[in-house]
Amino acid sequence: MIGSKGSLNADHCEKEKVVFKKITLEKLGDLVSALKEKGPLYAPVRDGKAVNFQKITKTADVTLDFYNTVFSPKFVFFPQTEDLIRYTLQKEGAQAEPVPIAASPSVILGVRPCDAKSFEIMDRHFLGAGIIDPYWKNRRDNTVVIGYAFDPAAPPDPADFYNTVGIHAADTEGSDVFMVRKDGELLLKGITKKGESLLKGLAVLDAASAQDEAFFDETIRKDRGVKTRFTEITDTAIAAKLVGSFEKQEIWEEMTASCIGCGTCTFVCPTCYCFDINDETLFRKGARKRFWDACMFTDFTLEASGHNPRPRIFQRYRQKVCHKYSYHVTKYGCISCVGCGRCTRSCPVNIDIFSIVEKVANL
Amino acid sequence: MTNIKQIEENLKREAKRLLESKEVSVVLAYARGYDEHHPLPYAARTAGEVGNLIFNEYCTYNLARYLTKYPPKTKIAIAVKAADSRAVVQLIQEEKVKKEDLVILGIPFIGMKDPKTGEEIDQKTTCHMANPVLYDILLGEEIRDAGAGSPYDVLAELEAMDQAARWSFWEKEFSKCIRCFACRKACPMCYCDPCFMDASRPRWADKSPTADGNLMYHLTRFYHLAGRCIDCGECSRACPMDIPLHLFHKKMAKECETMFGQAAGMKIDDKPVMVNYGNQDSDEMLK
Numbered sequence: 197m198i199g200s201k202g203s204l205n206a207d208h209c210e211k212e213k214v215v216f217k218k219i220t221l222e223k224l225g226d227l228v229s230a231l232k233e234k235g236p237l238y239a240p241v242r243d244g245k246a247v248n249f250q251k252i253t254k255t256a257d258v259t260l261d262f263y264n265t266v267f268s269p270k271f272v273f274f275p276q277t278e279d280l281i282r283y284t285l286q287k288e289g290a291q292a293e294p295v296p297i298a299a300s301p302s303v304i305l306g307v308r309p310c311d312a313k314s315f316e317i318m319d320r321h322f323l324g325a326g327i328i329d330p331y332w333k334n335r336r337d338n339t340v341v342i343g344y345a346f347d348p349a350a351p352p353d354p355a356d357f358y359n360t361v362g363i364h365a366a367d368t369e370g371s372d373v374f375m376v377r378k379d380g381e382l383l384l385k386g387i388t389k390k391g392e393s394l395l396k397g398l399a400v401l402d403a404a405s406a407q408d409e410a411f412f413d414e415t416i417r418k419d420r421g422v423k424t425r426f427t428e429i430t431d432t433a434i435a436a437k438l439v440g441s442f443e444k445q446e447i448w449e450e451m452t453a454s455c456i457g458c459g460t461c462t463f464v465c466p467t468c469y470c471f472d473i474n475d476e477t478l479f480r481k482g483a484r485k486r487f488w489d490a491c492m493f494t495d496f497t498l499e500a501s502g503h504n505p506r507p508r509i510f511q512r513y514r515q516k517v518c519h520k521y522s523y524h525v526t527k528y529g530c531i532s533c534v535g536c537g538r539c540t541r542s543c544p545v546n547i548d549i550f551s552i553v554e555k556v557a558n559l
Numbered sequence: 560m561t562n563i564k565q566i567e568e569n570l571k572r573e574a575k576r577l578l579e580s581k582e583v584s585v586v587l588a589y590a591r592g593y594d595e596h597h598p599l600p601y602a603a604r605t606a607g608e609v610g611n612l613i614f615n616e617y618c619t620y621n622l623a624r625y626l627t628k629y630p631p632k633t634k635i636a637i638a639v640k641a642a643d644s645r646a647v648v649q650l651i652q653e654e655k656v657k658k659e660d661l662v663i664l665g666i667p668f669i670g671m672k673d674p675k676t677g678e679e680i681d682q683k684t685t686c687h688m689a690n691p692v693l694y695d696i697l698l699g700e701e702i703r704d705a706g707a708g709s710p711y712d713v714l715a716e717l718e719a720m721d722q723a724a725r726w727s728f729w730e731k732e733f734s735k736c737i738r739c740f741a742c743r744k745a746c747p748m749c750y751c752d753p754c755f756m757d758a759s760r761p762r763w764a765d766k767s768p769t770a771d772g773n774l775m776y777h778l779t780r781f782y783h784l785a786g787r788c789i790d791c792g793e794c795s796r797a798c799p800m801d802i803p804l805h806l807f808h809k810k811m812a813k814e815c816e817t818m819f820g821q822a823a824g825m826k827i828d829d830k831p832v833m834v835n836y837g838n839q840d841s842d843e844m845l846k
Contacts, residue, residue, distance in 0.1 A: 244801050245676060266799060276737060277767040354594050454600040456624065458744035460799050463737055476765045487767035493740070495757050544745045544797035545620055546592040546599050546674060 215386035216409055217401035221260070222380070228255045230400045231303045235338075238272050239305040240265055249304065260344065260377070263353055264308050268466030268538060270318065272304055273335040276463075281484040285477065295483075297330055301338040303394070310358040310534040312343045312370030314466035320528040321469055331486075340394045342384070343371025348418050355537030357425040357550040363534055366419035376415045383412045424535065427554040431525045434557055438522035441556050442514070451552050452513040454545045459490030461539035461549075467520065467532045470496075491515050517552055561699030566666055567614040569698040570638060573664055575609045577636045583662055587625055588638040589618040597674050600625065614638070614666070617674045621791040623647050623747035626656050636662040638698075640671065644691030645789035645824030646747035652824070652831050653787075655750060665694025667702045673796055683713045684792035684805050692825055710790055711813045717806060729807070735800040736773040742804055743780060745797035748787045755779060781807050786815045786832035789824040818843055 219227050231237045232252060239258040241250040247262035249269040283292035315336070322332035345366035346352065352365070368374040372391030376383045383404055386392030395401065404412075441447060462468040472489040476482050489496060492513070497506045506512050524532035533549070540548045561569075574586040590601035590611040600620050603609050622637055623646035629635060635656075639647055644665060650656045667690045673680050689705035691697070717725060740756070743749040755763050756776055763779065764772035790812055794804040816822050818841035819832045829835075 246801060277769070354597075453602055454625075456741075456744040458741035458797070459739040460741045460797075463739045464799060472766060474766045476767065476769070485767050488737075490739070493757075494753070540593060540597075541675070542799045544741050544793075546597040548593040548597075551593055 214409075215392040215395045216404045216412070217384045217395050217398070218378075218381050218404040218408055219384070219401050220381050221377075223400065224258065224260065224382070225255045226400045227382075227398070228252065228258045228305070230398050231305060234303060234394070234397075235300045236302040237305060238269060238302065249306075258305070260306055260382075262306075263346075263350075264311075264536060264538070266538070266542065267464050268311055268314065268536065269304055269307055270311075270314065270466050270469075272302070272339065273315070273332050274318070274322075274469065274471075277485055277487040278331060279483040279485055280473070283475075283482055283484070285480040285482070297334045299334055299338060301340075302335070303340045303342060305342045306344045306375070307341050307371065308346060308536070309343060309365065309367040309370070310356075310363050310536040311466050312341055313363050313367065314370070314534045314536075315341065316370045317467050317528075317530060317532055317534070318469060320530065321532075325528070340372045340390055341370065342373045342375055342391075343368060343387075344375045345377070345415060345419065346422065347377065348415060348422055352422055352424045353537055353541065354425075355540040355548070355550075356535060357427075357537060358535035359422075359424045359426045360429060360550065360553075361531055361533055361535045364419045365422035365424075366416045368416065376412050378408065378411050378415075381408075383408050385409075385412060424537075425550055427550070427557060429553065429557050431521075431529075431531050434531070434553065435522040435525035437556050437559060438518050441559055442518065444559075445510070447555075447559070448510045448514045451555060452510045452547070455492075455509050455513050455547055456545055457492055457494065457509045457512065458544065459492045460542050460544065461547075462490040462492055462516070463488060464538040464542045466534055466536060466538070491519070513547075517549065517556070520549075521553060521556075560667070560669060560702055563615060563668070566668065566699045567612070570614050570664060570666075571609050571612050573696055573698065574603055574612055574636065575606050577662055578603065578606045578609065583634040583636040585629070585633065586612070586636040586638075586664075587622045588612045588664075589614060589620070596677070616668075616670055616672045619671050619673065619680065619793075619796065621646055621745075621747050621793045623650060624745065624749075624793070626650055626661075626747070627750040631657075632660060634660055634662075636664055638664045638666060639691050639694070640666050640668055641688035641691050642686045642789055642791035643747075644693050645686065645688075646791060647824075648693050648827050649748065649787060649789055649824035649831070651827045652829055658827060662696070663691070663694045665691035665697045667691065667697065667699050669702060669705065675796070680792065680796070684795055686710045686790035693827065711809055714806065714809055714813065717810065730770070730774075732802045733773040733777050734770050735802055736768055736777065737800060738768045738773070738776070739799060741797035741799065742794035742802075745793040746784075747791070747793070748784055748789070749780070751783075777804070777807070781811055784808060785811045786819070786821075787823050788812055817841075 237252045238249045239252050240247050240262050241257045242259050246266045248265045248267050279295045281292050281294050283290045322329040368387050372388045374385050374387050386395050470489045471486050473486050475484050498504045520532045577583045586603040589598045591613050592599040596617050598618050621643045623643050651658050669689050687710040689702040764775035788808040792805045821832045
């Protein structure tokens with residue numbers, strides 16, 4: 197199960213000092229405006245058919261009527277493209293300046309429990325592996341995550357399987373503030389000190405009553421009744437199963453036969469963190485950039501010699517599953533998947549990682 | 560129109576017969592995915608695997624994109640809807656597959672639905688045909704009344720824009736691109752290996768999804784597909800950013816048809832329009 201080594205976010209508040217507030221949904225705009233004053237605000241915005249997190253410029257754009265976003269909010273901490281160094285090439289050498297790391301405090305509003313959990317998983321890699329990634333750390337330290345419970349009355353999307361990795365529809369873990377919807381109101385509870393101080397500074401919020409608190413606690417309990425797809429796995433057992441299945445080429449070929457080898461699943465994924473670094477220069481001016489890469493791409497492992505250790509799709513797909521469910525367990529002590537179902541929902545040919553993990557677990 | 564369940568039955572019967580008689584070694588069709596609304600492209604290799612085959616209105620994927628992955632001379636049966644059959648014909652014209660290696664299982668059907676949205680997809684995003692243009696076995700009755708309208712009707716809004724408005728429309732759409740490459744990977748005609756976008760010497764576009772690089776990628780891909788796109792709409796359906804790529808492809812197809820009097824993937828004896836020359840060809844593009 198995820199979290200077997202405990203959370204890196206150790207500042208969970210003590211029960212007696214709970215900061216508990218509420219606001220009517222009609223006043224969502226006021227809350228958004230108040231949050232925006234604190235710094236950049238990221239929140240769900242509907243654009244055509246899709247809802248995605250965006251940096252909010254217009255208060256009215258924010259919607260809390262959505263199931264989950266197409267893309268995960270990981271880009272707030274780990275943008276798809278980031279300039280690390282900007283340079284001008286000269287006759288000899290170059291003039292180069294590192295790009296300062298943005299430090300303004302920000303808020304992400306409306307993060308589903310599986311996504312809030314994903315930030316903690318990514319922390320293990322970006323902060324806890326011996327080398328601290330300053331870009332990730334700076335944004336993480338300066339951002340307040342406002343989690344948002346899935347509606348316990350609405351059926352989960354058929355692609356979701358967060359229960360399988362030990363996450364529930366109203367888990368507060370990974371959130372600084374947690375938000376539950378009660379009829380026409382939003383109830384907001386401080387989960388960490390960071391979250392509490394944010395709530396205390398928001399004059400737009402009203403104090404919540406004892407009944408509200410009972411409703412909040414009941415929702416968090418009741419979420420156990422929300423059932424996503426589920427298969428019994430433990431992190432160490434599935435890690436071992438995957439190692440055992442590695443050489444069984446026919447099984448992997450069969451399970452991934454329809455994969456077309458695009459990178460959509462990794463780009464929508466909240467826990468995929470692979471990146472590439474490249475210099476991009478135009479008319480002698482340029483930047484050293486870091487940007488998302490995907491293990492599903494042919495050139496991901498292509499070596500300068502021309503040799504490619506993973507030339508075939510089944511090898512790349514196997515790598516993706518093994519990384520999340522085996523190597524990550526061995527290296528960082530937890531599965532690197534939160535069962536949000538995004539990869540399955542966005543796959544152009546409906547490949548489903550849950551079915552593959554389930555099959556391997558039952559080998 | 561033949562009932563969709565009946566089409567599924569016919570598909571299974573023919574697949575079983577073809578595999579049992581060893582006429583083919585693989586049948587490319589569809590199987591159940593994680594639920595009924597999300598089928599998977601599926602390659603059945605034994606008569607026993609035929610039981611996994613399904614056909615319902617969510618089986619949108621153009622299976623022709625898998626054809627070029629098999630070694631030459633593999634005997635393949637492939638289930639195709641109208642646009643998919645045009646992809647097969649185009650691949651035959653381009654000598655990527657041979658007709659003699661294929662058994663084409665044609666599916667005449669109107670009313671396919673996008674598995675992601677549940678919306679009907681036929682008229683606006685595909686070639687607006689109901690019957691496959693080439694088949695060995697038809698798995699349902701030929702559809703006589705496919706409805707009026709042209710596949711290019713959907714272009715009216717774009718064509719009414721002036722140049723500046725059209726440019727800003729596409730600039731905005733391409734700026735959304737995240738370079739997941741789902742469009743090129745879902746496309747039956749994108750079989751270049753390596754794709755120009757994967758080349759590092761020369762590098763044709765920035766590796767990161769910059770606006771300029773995105774423009775380079777999409778415009779080059781559109782032009783690579785001039786006279787070759789068979790209008791199945793898979794690129795737009797595959798795109799996680801909902802970029803309406805099919806509109807540009809349709810516009811190119813329309814121009815090609817107007818100038819050279821030939822639509823892509825209609826007859827196996829046609830030469831691909833961009834490798835053919837005729838005295839009557841339009842000079843319009845040189846003016």
